[in-house]
Amino acid sequence: MSAVLPTYARAPIAFERGEGARLFTADGEAYLDFAGGIAVSLLGHAHPGLIKALTDQAAKVWHVSNVFQIPGQERLAQRLCEASFADRAFFTNSGAEAMECAIKTARKYHAVGGHPERYRLITFEGAFHGRTLATIAAGGQAKYIEGFGPKVEGFDQVTALDIDAVKAAIGPETAGILIEPVQGEGGVRVVPDAFLRALRELCDDEGLLLICDEIQCGMGRTGKLFAHEWAGVTPDIMAVAKGIGGGFPLGACLATEEAARGMTAGTHGSTYGGNPLAMAVGNAVLDHVLVPGFLEHVQEISLRFKQGLAALVDGHPDIFRGLRGRGLLLGLECVVPNTEVVAAARNAHLLLVGAGDNVVRLLPPLNITAEDVSAALEALEQAAIALEANSARSA
Numbered sequence: 001m002s003a004v005l006p007t008y009a010r011a012p013i014a015f016e017r018g019e020g021a022r023l024f025t026a027d028g029e030a031y032l033d034f035a036g037g038i039a040v041s042l043l044g045h046a047h048p049g050l051i052k053a054l055t056d057q058a059a060k061v062w063h064v065s066n067v068f069q070i071p072g073q074e075r076l077a078q079r080l081c082e083a084s085f086a087d088r089a090f091f092t093n094s095g096a097e098a099m100e101c102a103i104k105t106a107r108k109y110h111a112v113g114g115h116p117e118r119y120r121l122i123t124f125e126g127a128f129h130g131r132t133l134a135t136i137a138a139g140g141q142a143k144y145i146e147g148f149g150p151k152v153e154g155f156d157q158v159t160a161l162d163i164d165a166v167k168a169a170i171g172p173e174t175a176g177i178l179i180e181p182v183q184g185e186g187g188v189r190v191v192p193d194a195f196l197r198a199l200r201e202l203c204d205d206e207g208l209l210l211i212c213d214e215i216q217c218g219m220g221r222t223g224k225l226f227a228h229e230w231a232g233v234t235p236d237i238m239a240v241a242k243g244i245g246g247g248f249p250l251g252a253c254l255a256t257e258e259a260a261r262g263m264t265a266g267t268h269g270s271t272y273g274g275n276p277l278a279m280a281v282g283n284a285v286l287d288h289v290l291v292p293g294f295l296e297h298v299q300e301i302s303l304r305f306k307q308g309l310a311a312l313v314d315g316h317p318d319i320f321r322g323l324r325g326r327g328l329l330l331g332l333e334c335v336v337p338n339t340e341v342v343a344a345a346r347n348a349h350l351l352l353v354g355a356g357d358n359v360v361r362l363l364p365p366l367n368i369t370a371e372d373v374s375a376a377l378e379a380l381e382q383a384a385i386a387l388e389a390n391s392a393r394s395a
Ligand SMILES: *Cc1c(COP(=O)(O)O)cnc(C)c1O
Pocket: 093, 094, 095, 096, 097, 099, 128, 129, 130, 131, 180, 184, 185, 213, 214, 215, 216, 217, 241, 242
């Protein structure tokens, strides 16, 4: 019996080391990693620039408290703000903590504005915002909420991307609207740009805050630094994590100066959040993402990958029904159970991860090469053929 709490359904495989888009077992078997630690390994494994940043900083100082100045934190905050809509950043160790900060920032904004009763957020069906008590309530999925005591108050979920439904959900206690521009866990569901624009307009009309959860879809994943940029609108508050640390546990809550007006000294904090080691890695990740041409590479390689995937779907209609997603946050809609596709791909030495809506997610490193994309397409072809042979046998 494992001494680890059995909260995960783990695949029967372990890895000893990684290099670029590949992971290696102790036996030296190579696997193409298109799960990416779930959109975390933004620059692949064992990236020399990230190793250098981490080890250089490790020899200086790992951790000091946020009661002191942390120059790396000032620098990363400044750079993230210059590259986005934001004026302020708060650093965390995970996505859920970045979301907690976003929720608290929204509530505090109205409280200091004289409306403490405005604490509720409108959220969307299929959302995933994390596993803390508040973020499971925000996500609204019964299987994550049940058995954990009273659901945290303050989240009103609408079932469709329907602007009239959102309007109908607004009340005197509404503080804002919380949305993932691309739902990751929910099944790689891209929010139409027009809908995000309509939400922005609605927030402006009603004095509400627009909060984007870009924990999965941000940091260049969709081919823009942040996914909301595709719609040509900006949120007031945004949670980021996953790719921002390239594998080092790091998250951030970004906000405009106005939206962050209530978050003054003493209102929020974190022991580890933004420590020197995390900031060294975060700055090094950003060095690469901000290189001119990096995001264009994501868009170009995505186009190539999507063409190959569309051909795969056409060639295997009994296995796949379609393709969705943006940039390198892509999803194959499956006909057979997505768990079977993930397992068959793993047999072909390609690592993928499932999502809602019976989708499998493809989340390669953003610096992936055309050769590795071709190798992934070949593995998927093999997996599809194996699955067809399976269903022919059982028919
Ligand atoms: C992963 C994820 C989270 C939670 O992040 P953790 O680091 O696991 O706490 C929240 N929102 C979205 C959209 C995510 O993909």
